[in-house]
Amino acid sequence: MPRRVLALNYRHAYHAGNFADVLKHATLVGLLEALTVKQTPLCYIDTHAGSGRYELSSPQARSTDEAASGIRPLLEAQQLPASLHVYLNLVRSLNSGGHLNVYPGSPLLAASLLREQDRLVLAELQSEEAANLRDLFATDRRVGVHRRNGYELLPALVPPKERRGLVLIDPPFEAQGEEFDVILHCLQKAYARWPTGVYALWYPIKLKETVTRFHRKVAAAGIPKVLVAELCLHADDTALRLNGCGMLLVNPPYRFERTLESILQSLAKHLQQGRYGRTTLNWLSGEQTGRPGARPKRPGAGSRPPRQS
Numbered sequence: 001m002p003r004r005v006l007a008l009n010y011r012h013a014y015h016a017g018n019f020a021d022v023l024k025h026a027t028l029v030g031l032l033e034a035l036t037v038k039q040t041p042l043c044y045i046d047t048h049a050g051s052g053r054y055e056l057s058s059p060q061a062r063s064t065d066e067a068a069s070g071i072r073p074l075l076e077a078q079q080l081p082a083s084l085h086v087y088l089n090l091v092r093s094l095n096s097g098g099h100l101n102v103y104p105g106s107p108l109l110a111a112s113l114l115r116e117q118d119r120l121v122l123a124e125l126q127s128e129e130a131a132n133l134r135d136l137f138a139t140d141r142r143v144g145v146h147r148r149n150g151y152e153l154l155p156a157l158v159p160p161k162e163r164r165g166l167v168l169i170d171p172p173f174e175a176q177g178e179e180f181d182v183i184l185h186c187l188q189k190a191y192a193r194w195p196t197g198v199y200a201l202w203y204p205i206k207l208k209e210t211v212t213r214f215h216r217k218v219a220a221a222g223i224p225k226v227l228v229a230e231l232c233l234h235a236d237d238t239a240l241r242l243n244g245c246g247m248l249l250v251n252p253p254y255r256f257e258r259t260l261e262s263i264l265q266s267l268a269k270h271l272q273q274g275r276y277g278r279t280t281l282n283w284l285s286g287e288q289t290g291r292p293g294a295r296p297k298r299p300g301a302g303s304r305p306p307r308q309s
């Protein structure tokens with residue numbers, strides 16, 4: 001079993017609304033929209049929930065201003081695909097007068113889309129963040145907040161009584177590459193108990209080799225339907241910065257790759273920072289027909305051939 005990863009220095013307030021949040025949250029909203037088409041109850045499990053909502057005027061958010069290259073330009077963008085409208089309208093609904101200050105975390109986005117019959121299980125290990133979550137959802141009877149290690153809580157909780165649902169795994173990656181092993185171990189345990197659950201993992205892209213190694217291990221793990229979407233704004237050749245990020249989905253809803261493709265193309269177009277830009281969409285296992293496949297954002301404009309993992 002991989003070593004436990006329990007460093008707790010990370011505060012999401014420094015990164016709220018950055019390009020990584022935008023990919024993760026647009027994907028989360030798309031998944032929940034697809035899953036709530038059926039009336040039967042759902043269970044949403046967030047293993048690393050954070051605070052639930054963030055003030056972009058806080059000293060932490062202002063010190064990094066990461067929303068300036070994430071949610072802010074996207075809110076200004078024109079002619080966005082339908083797949084982004086619900087997410088962006090949820091962000092707008094928390095901010096009056098056209099001024100962006102409040103940015104929702106994954107628990108608040110999920111709570112906004114889930115129905116009376118659904119349930120949310122939020123795990124957050126850091127005490128202040130867990131207290132913020134409890135305050136935010138104090139009157140919402142659908143929500144349970146657990147100040148627990150999400151990697152331990154997830155396998156213990158599944159399958160949920162609803163038998164349908166979505167798990168978001170969104171670790172801080174303080175342990176860098178080592179965290180990938182902990183995640184895979186947790187995912188395999190949870191999947192063995194609940195093979196029909198939908199799982200969404202966010203991961204950072206710094207060095208290409210680290211991610212390629214992880215993809216190989218996932219592909220060999222015996223999980224049949226795994227789709228990966230990646231957005232890189234910089235070349236993935238240095239561990240010193242966040243060059244891009246990815247979403248790894250187990251059991252995505254039918255044809256969800258089409259939704260992801262339109263999200264990726266829009267984000268690449270509107271969030272590109274220099275000449276480099278790369279999006280990738282491919283199945284690590286269980287390839288389905290009709291997928292759009294991987295493609296560089298703008299051939300011949302500094303983009304590299306897509307990585308086929």
Ligand SMILES: C[S@@+](CC[C@H](N)C(=O)[O-])C[C@H]1O[C@@H](n2cnc3c(N)ncnc32)[C@H](O)[C@@H]1O
Pocket residue numbers: 005006007008010011012024046047048049050051052104105106107123124125126129148149150151170171172
């Ligand atoms: C990237 S943030 C989560 C952001 C949130 N999912 C969102 O999208 O709004 C990661 C969070 O995980 C918490 N954390 C770190 N290790 C944890 C663990 N083992 N179990 C549960 N929470 C953990 C951190 O305190 C931090 O708030």
